[in-house]
Amino acid sequence: MPELGPAATRVRESLGSMSFLEHLEELRRRIIYSAIAIAVGFFLCWNYADRIYGYMQRPIMEALKRNGLAEKLVYLSPTEPFNLYLKIGLLAGLFVASPYVLYQVWLFISPGLYRHEKRYLLPFMFSTVFLFLAGGLFGYKMVYPAALDFLIGYGKQFQPMITIGEYTDLFLTIIIGLGVIFEMPILVFFLALMGIVNAGWMWRNLRYSILVCFIIAAIITPTTDILNMCIFAAPMIGLYVLSIGVAFLVHPARRRARQEAKAK
Numbered sequence: 001m002p003e004l005g006p007a008a009t010r011v012r013e014s015l016g017s018m019s020f021l022e023h024l025e026e027l028r029r030r031i032i033y034s035a036i037a038i039a040v041g042f043f044l045c046w047n048y049a050d051r052i053y054g055y056m057q058r059p060i061m062e063a064l065k066r067n068g069l070a071e072k073l074v075y076l077s078p079t080e081p082f083n084l085y086l087k088i089g090l091l092a093g094l095f096v097a098s099p100y101v102l103y104q105v106w107l108f109i110s111p112g113l114y115r116h117e118k119r120y121l122l123p124f125m126f127s128t129v130f131l132f133l134a135g136g137l138f139g140y141k142m143v144y145p146a147a148l149d150f151l152i153g154y155g156k157q158f159q160p161m162i163t164i165g166e167y168t169d170l171f172l173t174i175i176i177g178l179g180v181i182f183e184m185p186i187l188v189f190f191l192a193l194m195g196i197v198n199a200g201w202m203w204r205n206l207r208y209s210i211l212v213c214f215i216i217a218a219i220i221t222p223t224t225d226i227l228n229m230c231i232f233a234a235p236m237i238g239l240y241v242l243s244i245g246v247a248f249l250v251h252p253a254r255r256r257a258r259q260e261a262k263a264k
Contacts (some may be wrong), residue, residue, distance in 0.1 A: 030104040037100040041093030049085035052092055056171055059140070060162065063148035067156045073164045084164055091172070098132075099125055120193075128186050135182030135235075139175045143231055147174070147221065150228060177220045178232075184239045185246050192247035199248035202240070213237050 045052070061071045075081055094101075102125050110121075152160065191197045202209070210233075217232035 026108060030108050034097070034101045034104045037097035038090075038094050041096035042089050043093070045092035045096060046085070046089035049088040049092070052088050053084070053168075056088075057164075057167065059144050059148055059171075060167055063145065063152050064160070066149065067152050069152070069156065069160060073162050073167055075164050080163075080165055084168060087168070099129060102128055124186070124189075128183060131182040131186065132179040135179035136175045138182070138235060139178035143178065143228070144171070144174050146231060147228055173220065178235075181216070181236055182239060184236070185243045188243035189246050189250060192251045195251065197247055198251045199244050202244045202247055206240075206244075209240050210237055213240065 057073060060073070064071045075084075103121075106121055106124065188197065188202070192199075213233045213236040214229065216236065217229045221228050221232050
């Protein structure tokens with residue numbers, strides 16, 4: 001594992017210049033601002049929770065229709081639909097407020113960066129939201145329909161009784177899980193920017209990383225077949241290779257080499 005780079009050292013020195021209570025106060029302020037933004041997003045989205053859930057249940061409706069089964073989900077408790085819409089409103093509100101929440105995260109970590117490094121703010125926010133959306137869309141359009149077709153087709157001799165709670169948990173596990181996985185280049189960007197990892201180390205550990213990708217895919221995929229596991233693992237491996245390029249471009253040693261080349 002490479003040693004900490006200059007950026008990581010600066011962050012450590014910046015953090016060291018503040019007392020523990022000052023750190024807690026700054027963190028508390030950022031959490032409060034983020035919580036207020038999420039609450040506002042929740043109240044804005046709650047009225048549209050039924051429409052949002054209509055899009056969420058479309059994959060299962062299409063899978064049931066293709067297998068000639070009743071296109072209906074069920075619930076087991078009178079309070080379940082109400083609680084479900086609360087959850088949907090909260091998650092949608094969190095997503096709507098995510099740019100502001102990411103901005104608060106940036107404000108918390110930015111004191112440890114140089115002024116010219118703070119120009120990464122807009123690319124950071126745009127890339128984070130874009131990659132999360134790309135991961136969710138990939139899951140919604142590709143992974144989830146394939147998984148549902150396999151699972152429902154495998155047991156179509158039985159009459160399914162799928163509850164809205166169980167279906168929602170499965171949907172969120174796959175969509176949010178893939179959205180988070182697609183954030184890998186952003187994580188590597190900051191680790192490489194601070195000199196914690198570099199492209200050489202990532203390349204030397206490529207085969208182990210591929211193994212980890214397949215292990216993660218096996219954990220989060222709802223089916224047990226190899227095809228769906230490969231569908232999950234393929235984008236993770238591709239993102240890891242992309243992250244190697246990101247680490248190569250932003251690592252402090254590489255940036256110093258470019259500056260020296262310009263000086264000559």
